[in-house]
Amino acid sequence: MHQRPPLTPLAEALPSTVPFVGPENQERQRGSAFRARLGANESGFGPAPSVIEAMAQAAGDMWKYCDPDNFDLKAALARHLAIPARNIVIGEGIDGLLGLAVRLYAGPGDVVVTSLGAYPTFNFHVAGFGARLVTVPYRNDREDLDGLADAVKREGARVVYLSNPDNPMGTWWEAADIEAFVAAIPETTLILLDEAYGETGPVSAQPSIDFSRPNLVRLRTFSKAYGLAGLRCGYAFGDAEVIRGFEKVRNHYGINKMAQVAAEAALADQDYLRWVVARVAAGRERIAGIARDNGLAPLASATNFVTIDCGSDGAFALRVLQGMLSRGVFIRKPIAPVLDRCIRVSVGPEEELAIFEEELPKALEDARG
Amino acid sequence: MHQRPPLTPLAEALPSTVPFVGPENQERQRGSAFRARLGANESGFGPAPSVIEAMAQAAGDMWKYCDPDNFDLKAALARHLAIPARNIVIGEGIDGLLGLAVRLYAGPGDVVVTSLGAYPTFNFHVAGFGARLVTVPYRNDREDLDGLADAVKREGARVVYLSNPDNPMGTWWEAADIEAFVAAIPETTLILLDEAYGETGPVSAQPSIDFSRPNLVRLRTFSKAYGLAGLRCGYAFGDAEVIRGFEKVRNHYGINKMAQVAAEAALADQDYLRWVVARVAAGRERIAGIARDNGLAPLASATNFVTIDCGSDGAFALRVLQGMLSRGVFIRKPIAPVLDRCIRVSVGPEEELAIFEEELPKALEDARG
Numbered sequence: 001m002h003q004r005p006p007l008t009p010l011a012e013a014l015p016s017t018v019p020f021v022g023p024e025n026q027e028r029q030r031g032s033a034f035r036a037r038l039g040a041n042e043s044g045f046g047p048a049p050s051v052i053e054a055m056a057q058a059a060g061d062m063w064k065y066c067d068p069d070n071f072d073l074k075a076a077l078a079r080h081l082a083i084p085a086r087n088i089v090i091g092e093g094i095d096g097l098l099g100l101a102v103r104l105y106a107g108p109g110d111v112v113v114t115s116l117g118a119y120p121t122f123n124f125h126v127a128g129f130g131a132r133l134v135t136v137p138y139r140n141d142r143e144d145l146d147g148l149a150d151a152v153k154r155e156g157a158r159v160v161y162l163s164n165p166d167n168p169m170g171t172w173w174e175a176a177d178i179e180a181f182v183a184a185i186p187e188t189t190l191i192l193l194d195e196a197y198g199e200t201g202p203v204s205a206q207p208s209i210d211f212s213r214p215n216l217v218r219l220r221t222f223s224k225a226y227g228l229a230g231l232r233c234g235y236a237f238g239d240a241e242v243i244r245g246f247e248k249v250r251n252h253y254g255i256n257k258m259a260q261v262a263a264e265a266a267l268a269d270q271d272y273l274r275w276v277v278a279r280v281a282a283g284r285e286r287i288a289g290i291a292r293d294n295g296l297a298p299l300a301s302a303t304n305f306v307t308i309d310c311g312s313d314g315a316f317a318l319r320v321l322q323g324m325l326s327r328g329v330f331i332r333k334p335i336a337p338v339l340d341r342c343i344r345v346s347v348g349p350e351e352e353l354a355i356f357e358e359e360l361p362k363a364l365e366d367a368r369g
Numbered sequence: 370m371h372q373r374p375p376l377t378p379l380a381e382a383l384p385s386t387v388p389f390v391g392p393e394n395q396e397r398q399r400g401s402a403f404r405a406r407l408g409a410n411e412s413g414f415g416p417a418p419s420v421i422e423a424m425a426q427a428a429g430d431m432w433k434y435c436d437p438d439n440f441d442l443k444a445a446l447a448r449h450l451a452i453p454a455r456n457i458v459i460g461e462g463i464d465g466l467l468g469l470a471v472r473l474y475a476g477p478g479d480v481v482v483t484s485l486g487a488y489p490t491f492n493f494h495v496a497g498f499g500a501r502l503v504t505v506p507y508r509n510d511r512e513d514l515d516g517l518a519d520a521v522k523r524e525g526a527r528v529v530y531l532s533n534p535d536n537p538m539g540t541w542w543e544a545a546d547i548e549a550f551v552a553a554i555p556e557t558t559l560i561l562l563d564e565a566y567g568e569t570g571p572v573s574a575q576p577s578i579d580f581s582r583p584n585l586v587r588l589r590t591f592s593k594a595y596g597l598a599g600l601r602c603g604y605a606f607g608d609a610e611v612i613r614g615f616e617k618v619r620n621h622y623g624i625n626k627m628a629q630v631a632a633e634a635a636l637a638d639q640d641y642l643r644w645v646v647a648r649v650a651a652g653r654e655r656i657a658g659i660a661r662d663n664g665l666a667p668l669a670s671a672t673n674f675v676t677i678d679c680g681s682d683g684a685f686a687l688r689v690l691q692g693m694l695s696r697g698v699f700i701r702k703p704i705a706p707v708l709d710r711c712i713r714v715s716v717g718p719e720e721e722l723a724i725f726e727e728e729l730p731k732a733l734e735d736a737r738g
Binding site: 002003004005006007008009010011014015016017019020021022024025028037040042043044045046047051052055056059060061062063064065066067068069071092093095096099103104105106107110121124128158159187188189190212213214215223227228229230231232239241242244245247248249251252253254255256257258259262 | 371372373374375376377378379380383384385386388389390391393394397406409411412413414415416420421424425428429430431432433434435436437438440461462464465468472473474475476479490493497527528556557558559581582583584592596597598599600601608610611613614616617618620621622623624625626627628631
């Protein structure tokens, strides 16, 4: 019998289980494909035709390593955001950037604050670097800005995470509220403002961009409205010196070249983005209507999904979820207390929403059993 | 004046400079594209036509997140390697997997052993997690197996890195030597055996695959012979429990879907791989011949590049390198003492090697100046 090499104490303490279950895994378990893929907040409308064409054209170039500086994509984003390129860092999705930020700012035992039931991948990173997560409950299905700020100050947090618009609830705060929150956070605490759903929300929910607060890092992605979740490309922007700190630890050749090509092409096709955003807004109405037709209460949403209050407890909503999954409709649900009374349905093409409409009453009937 | 949030002490101590300079950066500096791209050990022969077609077909699907289990690709690799899927982990290139391995096994102050002048990205990860790097000089342009094993034992190293075939020298050890090395390393030390160039080397340089030594993790990639460097996809295989440990810290949605599709298609087209490998072997002969025609000494190579002894010191080889770069020929050179007397030239298509052949005498003449 051979020994195994010892993990670091930090790594030894982490679970080896896969924390995230993808729809493909569920399809393998059930032995057939889902009829509707409405659970991962992807954009079922797909990337722009111009972006698909750019990818096809670039396929033969994939023998080349990516440009580790991400120069062209950063330049395109700088033009798009009207900020200098030095204020931008590209990452392997917001997921990758969140991991780097936690690694840079929160060591073992340091406190990190988030909302109870917010993005689980962020929590995975916090645990992975040995920091201590402090959670603040949602209030009226929104992230509790005052509660988060209080927790930051009480605990001396090194990092605080906030998503606006919010996942998994779809709710949002207006820019003035976000600005007041930022002002309330000590300058020594890094604020990670996740704006993955920024494009589908009201413009009034986005603070204007300035770098007066060096501790504010805002994160956006090509995974949602731009329809490129599979390519893993996000970006962060903020104070130039804070942004430069990511150079210390990022995988310099980590952004795949196809993502560089596709993201740049996607930025160039704002007409398509506007078309998608309009479809998302219409899809939210459609989902909300289906919910109301079934006696449920859809939450107002600024994202590409609608969270629906099933009107009872978490156990009931879980039965609804399971009923939908068993009928081939991939959706998800929040898991934290109170939020867990809801299911979460991503906007998708009408064919898939029609399947959702057809199956929801049956799942509800079974759940009421 | 606002404060900045403090980095962790470990992050604070790391440099913020970009450690890796890509050819695109050099092209921007010089104001024109390179005429020949022979410096990054990419495969200028490109991906297989079947793989390019698979990428083009998959472009429209990029709105979906990847399967976080990498199920299909792992299954394909399991068939290819004739091992169970549970012994395999997929990563964002070997680069990404090396970072995860260091993170799992080497904490602040722990010793990690590598060769002086070996893969710099590995060293970047070691520094990034605060471990202490101990280097062993090459011996006769090969990694010094006895020296590495001695250093591991003397220093109580937690991790040792070895590439076979070697980058940047192109040299290699036979399987029996590697096996003896593995047997000489304590079971409590993780061995990272980087086989990025495995496909282009002699089969006799690859130990047969068994998992009798849980501390041996072997790493391979789709970046080299398979011609997919831009997609960032590598894999590691070894003891199932050691492999499962990567689940603790990997970015579960980190492998882009295009890489999953392309890598699976590439594995399915072994005819193309054989064609590339034959081209690489012929290209090595071609580069070696050019070197000899110019009075230089090419090293025997098992990789997709040839390292050429310029017959003098590091300063001379640097002048040769600079002369080639200024003539539009992108090549690189080793930087560690003794090795630095060489330049390193990747195999590429004949058009590019012809440019190399044309420019080398001029660069040599200038360097001798």
